[in-house]
Amino acid sequence: MNGFLALIGRDLRLARRQGADVAMTLAFFVVVVALFPLGLGPTPALLARIAGGVLWVTALLAAMLSFDRLFQQDADDGGLDLLALSGLPLVLVALAKAVAHWLTTGLPTVLLAPLLALTLDLPAAAYPALVIGLLLGTPTVSLLGTVGAALVVGARRAGVLVALIVLPLTIPVLIFGVAAVEAGGAGLPIQPHLTLLAALLAAAIPLAPLAAGAALRQAVE
């Protein structure tokens, strides 16, 4: 347990060392959200209609950008061998990485999303669904991304497989997340969608680290 917390602590410290780091994720989020009105034309009604989808896609994207480095950097500098030999089971290594990733990218995204929703004219009734949905969905994305990141390290040639497996895996999260926002905006019950998101998270918490741990074992061997 100590080692687990220490690994999270180290990764957070690495993230904090870069000073403007979390700010960078946030700035990225803002830039991308700004792209959609530019691309789709500034019709407020249209924007409001797609706001949920835009915010969710962008949140996914912000997370995606950092996945490939999640283990690759450790693998390149020999740190992955060291982690494998730290006595911390690789399953916990993967879980710690996912937690650190969520704290540095997922959480800031969740906090910023309501502000950006303002510029997209999201209906007021949709805000709870947006925030709770992201709060339940982004950890799942971080966990699934950890699996992908571990596979990328392990399988040099199976890269094709990785992209095709991991991205579709996040689709359910996106569908239910967007559906919750739309339901909220339309005054329909949001709870069924959020329950599904929670179920996905509950499934991902034990399973994703297991898969990622196995992939990491392949990577070091």
Add this chain to the structure above:
Amino acid sequence: MNGFLALIGRDLRLARRQGADVAMTLAFFVVVVALFPLGLGPTPALLARIAGGVLWVTALLAAMLSFDRLFQQDADDGGLDLLALSGLPLVLVALAKAVAHWLTTGLPTVLLAPLLALTLDLPAAAYPALVIGLLLGTPTVSLLGTVGAALVVGARRAGVLVALIVLPLTIPVLIFGVAAVEAGGAGLPIQPHLTLLAALLAAAIPLAPLAAGAALRQAVE
């Protein structure tokens, strides 16, 4: 000139051997575009209305995924020093990298876009504008991305940083690209928009490699 072509050739061969990056880009493109009908509900009128914007924004974001690796991999393994000492001016190194990047990500995106447009019910009249627009716009994106990639060599969190730097610069491309698609769909002349895209490309071809070359010089020193 020989060295220039040789560098493009090497990067294409590496991309073919590894495969992962191209597949990742394309898979991302497909998944994100597929998400919109899923998330927004398959209302054909709405989809058709936003198809141009969705395709353009997604193409832009898909390109972002690969930029941070463009020079960083060479920098990490010492290859960037070698390129700087190859006798090929760094401006040409940057141009060659941009060409290879476009051939491996931009071109597949252009080829895939009409297929995806089908699933979004893009009006038939908008196809020429979409394809020609992407054909003119994506090289500019690759060129601008090369500048960003050269700037972030050695930086922490390069993936997010490069997107943060490059995306604002690509906004004009996005605006004219989408405008062309919308004009095409509405039966208006598309040529003015395409001319502007061509002008942007014509400006980027000499200027972007210059800036990227200067940035690479800073990176090796």
Add this chain to the structure above:
Amino acid sequence: MHRFANPTRFLRLANALLPWLAAAAVLLLGSGLWLGLLRSPADYQQGETVRIMYVHVPAAWMAMAGYTTLALSSLAFLVWKHPLADLAARAASPIGASFTAIALVTGALWGQPMWGTWWVWDARLTSVLVLLFLYLGHMALTNAFDDPERGGRAGAVLALVGVVNLPIIKFSVDWWNTLHQPASVLRLGGSTIDPAMMKPLFLMAGGYLAVFGVALILRIRALYAERRLRQLRLSLTDA
């Protein structure tokens, strides 16, 4: 060699200038706000909301002036490698970003009564937003390296690349049909604005300029001290 030039002379000059600049800032802003908010006429079209102009317009000007400062310092740093130019560039970008943010926020506040919406994605507004992103990108890039000099040089290249955005901001209202109104103060062929509004506007602009100068000097001093501290720490580890 410039690298060995001693920045203490600059600092002495800056320190001497600082109180005067600060006093000018207080005086100009004070009189500008007094004239602008209380003594100038309301607009025949816009009514009292026109007074946002005295905050908005100079802030927009300073946003562009700040970027010009950033770009010129960056050019000087790349060409002459003078470390002071690096410090000036680093100092300028957060200040310029702040003015840009003020221009955006006051513009949005103004837009609500005038256009009926906080925000539209038109060319002027978008290019100012891009300016803010460029500032943010510059700040992020300069701080993203372990070696501050490397960060400074990368940031300088980016700052120069971003210069293309300045003419776009300035002329976007002429090139594209926008909601935003075209230049009426600073334009060829003379100003089209009521002189009773001109005076507080220029007082405010002068005040903003003085604030910019004060902030720049303070930031450069702080950055310089930071760098000295780092060098001292390094030389201690040499012992």
Add this chain to the structure above:
Amino acid sequence: MTGNDRLDVMDLAARRGGRPVFHGLSFTLAPGGALRLAGRNGGGKTTLLRILAGLGRADRGVVLWNGDPIGDDREAHAARLGWLGHADALKPALSARENLEAALRIADRPLAGLNNALDALGLSNLADLPAGWLSSGQRRRVALARVLAGAAPLWLLDEPTVGLDIASVAALERAIASHRAGGGMVVAATHTALDLGPDTVSLDPAAHAGAIPEPIS
């Protein structure tokens, strides 16, 4: 460190990329023992070290720690190791000291030996600089200090002298001597004249690659 441990390697065979690297390799390391892996490039030194660490997979044969196969409890085996790989595994943004602290904390080992380890390799003055600012030899020394600070009974060192200056090689030799004197064991792969101390056994894995055993797949 109990000083009563032993490492037994029995009839080990390994292949990389489908090609046999060595086979029929057996040896025993008693408390305080040292094994030097030498021989030509590609002889299998790194391959053997990774198997001993539990990072690589053997084709055949077993590695026993006090009689138990190391694969039975990977985490327990990891806790006995001081590992130095080809790469230094340092985060450039963290200082040398922070790098070591993080590694020890993650492995849940005490921080007590940290300062002594840094001192032993002449790093006290450099310990608070970001690792990215160090020269290649200085970085290698930080990685070595991590092994020293870990206070594990079995050191596995892959080319520990790479980039070290003469003074640092001597410091490493002193560290190895005192580790062995305390009952610790060392296996080191090296092409240089690093002196592991008295009673060092030498082994060239490539010498055990003669007849190719029946193919396994």
Add this chain to the structure above:
Amino acid sequence: MTGNDRLDVMDLAARRGGRPVFHGLSFTLAPGGALRLAGRNGGGKTTLLRILAGLGRADRGVVLWNGDPIGDDREAHAARLGWLGHADALKPALSARENLEAALRIADRPLAGLNNALDALGLSNLADLPAGWLSSGQRRRVALARVLAGAAPLWLLDEPTVGLDIASVAALERAIASHRAGGGMVVAATHTALDLGPDTVSLDPAAHAGAIPEPIS
């Protein structure tokens, strides 16, 4: 290789991360000359080599090739160099031969010397394996073969013997001897006993770091 070239270094000073590394460094390399950079870790050997290559920036002083500052025409200077850095600069997905071919083609140099270079370092059998499958010493040899194949007059080698077995060190020494015999020059930083041949000058950049010049910024 004309055999009439000379390299002059005059009053060179450099700093890294704001700290002076060396200053007042001057030397001359005549055709066929060899310079060995030695000294403690962090002494500035890598820093000096990078400046000689035009990759690093000197704080003061100039490097002249046949009387002209190397900064005047960077591409021309690059064409005279055979560079071996700390890192091997090999793409793991390409074979050794493909790596070398690509490097030579990009530098627009003839491929003629490629096979001889691979032979000289005993790589003929390995040349068609992906570089990612090679052991660390084998990879280092591929990187060295790239220098040999480039047939440039000035070799700049940063710790060329890292990871090399004894036979490979001997092969490298032979290659250096024949390069020098043809009028080529060598500057090599090394901590090992690599023999650069007769009339080798030794230099420790750290010995030129005495008084610290006035502080900047």
